[in-house]
Amino acid sequence: MNTPFPHFDGHEMSAAAAIAAVEAYPANAATPPIFQTSLFTFDNFADMADVYAGRSHRLIYSRGDNPTVMEFERLMAALDGAEAARAFSSGMGAIAATVLAFVSAGDRIVTIRHVYSDAYRMFELLLSEFNVTVDYVDGADVDAVAAALPGARLLYLESPSSMVFELQDIAALAQLARENGVVSVLDNSWATPVFQKPIIHGVDLVIHAASKYLGGHSDTVAGIVSGSMEHIARINRRTFPYLGAKLSPFEAWLLIRGLRTLPLRLSHHMKSGVSIAERLKNHPDVRRVFHPIYSNHRGKGTLHGYSGLFSFEVDDAINVPAFVDALRVFRLGVSWGGPESLVVPALAPLQLPEANSFARFGVSARLIRLHIGFEDVDGLWRDLEQALAQGRL
Ligand SMILES: *Cc1c(COP(=O)(O)O)cnc(C)c1O
Numbered sequence: 001m002n003t004p005f006p007h008f009d010g011h012e013m014s015a016a017a018a019i020a021a022v023e024a025y026p027a028n029a030a031t032p033p034i035f036q037t038s039l040f041t042f043d044n045f046a047d048m049a050d051v052y053a054g055r056s057h058r059l060i061y062s063r064g065d066n067p068t069v070m071e072f073e074r075l076m077a078a079l080d081g082a083e084a085a086r087a088f089s090s091g092m093g094a095i096a097a098t099v100l101a102f103v104s105a106g107d108r109i110v111t112i113r114h115v116y117s118d119a120y121r122m123f124e125l126l127l128s129e130f131n132v133t134v135d136y137v138d139g140a141d142v143d144a145v146a147a148a149l150p151g152a153r154l155l156y157l158e159s160p161s162s163m164v165f166e167l168q169d170i171a172a173l174a175q176l177a178r179e180n181g182v183v184s185v186l187d188n189s190w191a192t193p194v195f196q197k198p199i200i201h202g203v204d205l206v207i208h209a210a211s212k213y214l215g216g217h218s219d220t221v222a223g224i225v226s227g228s229m230e231h232i233a234r235i236n237r238r239t240f241p242y243l244g245a246k247l248s249p250f251e252a253w254l255l256i257r258g259l260r261t262l263p264l265r266l267s268h269h270m271k272s273g274v275s276i277a278e279r280l281k282n283h284p285d286v287r288r289v290f291h292p293i294y295s296n297h298r299g300k301g302t303l304h305g306y307s308g309l310f311s312f313e314v315d316d317a318i319n320v321p322a323f324v325d326a327l328r329v330f331r332l333g334v335s336w337g338g339p340e341s342l343v344v345p346a347l348a349p350l351q352l353p354e355a356n357s358f359a360r361f362g363v364s365a366r367l368i369r370l371h372i373g374f375e376d377v378d379g380l381w382r383d384l385e386q387a388l389a390q391g392r393l
Contacts, residue, residue: 034253035067064241068249072256073224076208079193079259081200082226086235087252091189091209093245094223095119098205099154100243101235102183105130107153112139112168113361114161116187120357136361139168140297142176149180157203158187159299163346163358163369165190165290165310167299174202183231189213189337194263195305205231212337213307216258216265219338220251265374269308272380273372279381280312285388287313290367308372309336311346313364314391320345320366323391329375329383336371341380344369 025032040059042048050056059065069087077085088094099122103109109123113136123134137144139157145168149155155177159168170186177184186198189209198206208214210222223245225235240246247255277291291310292303314320324332330343346358346367372380 032071034249036249038062063246066249069247069252072252075259076224077226080206080226081197083229084232085224085226086232087247088223088245089247090221091211091223092118094207094225097235097239097243098225101238103132103153107132109134109154109156110148110152111156114164115158116162140166142169142172145173146176149176149182152182155182155184160190160292162190165292167295167297169298170198170302171201190307194266196303201302210255214258215255217338220254222247222251270306272377273308275377276372277310285315285318287315311367311369313366318391323387326387326390327383339374341373341375342371
C-alpha cells in the first residue's frame with residue numbers, strides 16, 4: 001500500500017475546538033444545550049428599537065442565528081481554518097446560497113465536468129434561466145482552467161470529485177482565480193477538514209455536504225460554507241435569510257456530536273476503503289479503480305488521507321444490475337458517509353444528458369461507486385467477490 005496512514009492534524013484541531021467549547025457550555029456540560037426555540041424576545045420597546053437600528057445586537061429569530069447552530073458554525077470555521085462559517089439545512093442549501101451570493105444575471109461560472117450532479121442541475125436548469133453561463137473544463141488541467149478564467153465570476157471546484165475522483169491542483173487554481181478577480185469555491189465533502197483544508201491553500205470558500213461524513217450517522221441532511229468574514233457576510237446579506245435554508249438546532253447538535261468522532265471514523269473508512277480498493281484492483285473482472293490513492297496528480301499534495309468513497313469500472317462480462325442485486329452486505333442507495341456500506345451505479349444509463357453531467361461528459365455506464373462503512377472488511381470483500389461471480393452469469 002503506497003499511502004501515508006491517517007495523520008491526526010484534524011484530530012488535534014477538533015480536540016482543541018472541543019475543549020474550548022466545553023469550557024463555554026453552561027454548568028460545565030460536556031456537550032452544548034439545544035436551543036430548541038424559534039424566537040428570542042426583547043426586554044422592552046427601547047431594546048427592540050436599538051436592535052432594529054443596529055445600535056445593539058442580540059438574537060431575534062432562529063431563521064437567522066440560533067446558539068446551537070452558531071456553535072456548529074464556530075467549530076467548523078476552526079476546523080476549516082476559516083474566519084467564519086454559515087450552516088444550512090442541506091449541502092445544496094449551502095451551494096445555492098453561496099453561488100447566488102456571488103453570481104448575477106449574465107455572469108459566467110467555470111466548473112469541472114464531473115461536478116456533483118445536483119450542482120450541475122442547478123447550473124443547467126435554474127441558473128440558465130438567469131442567463132448565467134457555465135464552462136465545464138477538465139479540472140485536472142491547470143492550463144484549461146486558466147484559459148477559461150478571464151471574465152468569469154466564480155470558479156467552482158470539487159477535489160476529489162465524487163463519482164470519478166479526479167483531483168485538481170487547488171493551490172494553483174486558487175491563485176489563478178485570485179489573479180483574475182474570480183471567487184473560488186470548493187466542495188470538500190469527500191475529504192472533510194480532517195484530510196484537506198482548502199482555505200489554507202488560498203481557496204475563498206469551502207462547502208461541505210454535512211449530510212455525509214460530518215454528521216456521519218446517516219441521520220442528518222445539512223450543509224456548511226466557510227470562508228473570510230467578508231465573503232460570509234456577503235452570503236448573510238444577499239441570500240441566507242431569503243432562501244431560508246437554515247439548519248435546525250437539533251441537527252446542529254447532531255453535527256457537533258458527529259465532529260467529536262470525525263477523525264476516528266475517517267481513519268476507519270480510510271483503512272477499509274483502501275483495503276477494498278486494492279483487492280478490487282487485482283480482481284480479473286475489474287477494469288479500473290477510481291480512487292485518489294492511484295493518482296499522481298499534483299492535487300494530491302493537499303490531501304492528507306482518503307475517505308471511504310471510490311468507484312470502479314467492471315468488465316463487459318459483468319451484468320451491472322445483476323451484480324448490484326447480488327450484494328448482501330452493501331446496500332443500494334445514494335449518499336454516503338455513514339456506518340453502512342453502500343453501492344450505487346453511475347447514473348449514466350438512467351438519466352438524460354440534459355440532467356446528468358456524468359452522461360454528458362462520458363462517465364462509463366459500467367462505473368459503480370462504493371462507500372465503505374464499518375462492517376468487517378473481509379466480510380465486505382467476500383460480499384463483493386460473490387456478487388461479481390453472480391454478475392458474470
Ligand atoms: C451530497 C452532496 C452534496 C449535497 O448535499 P445535500 O446535503 O444532499 O444537499 C454536495 N456535494 C457532494 C459532493 C455531495 O456528495
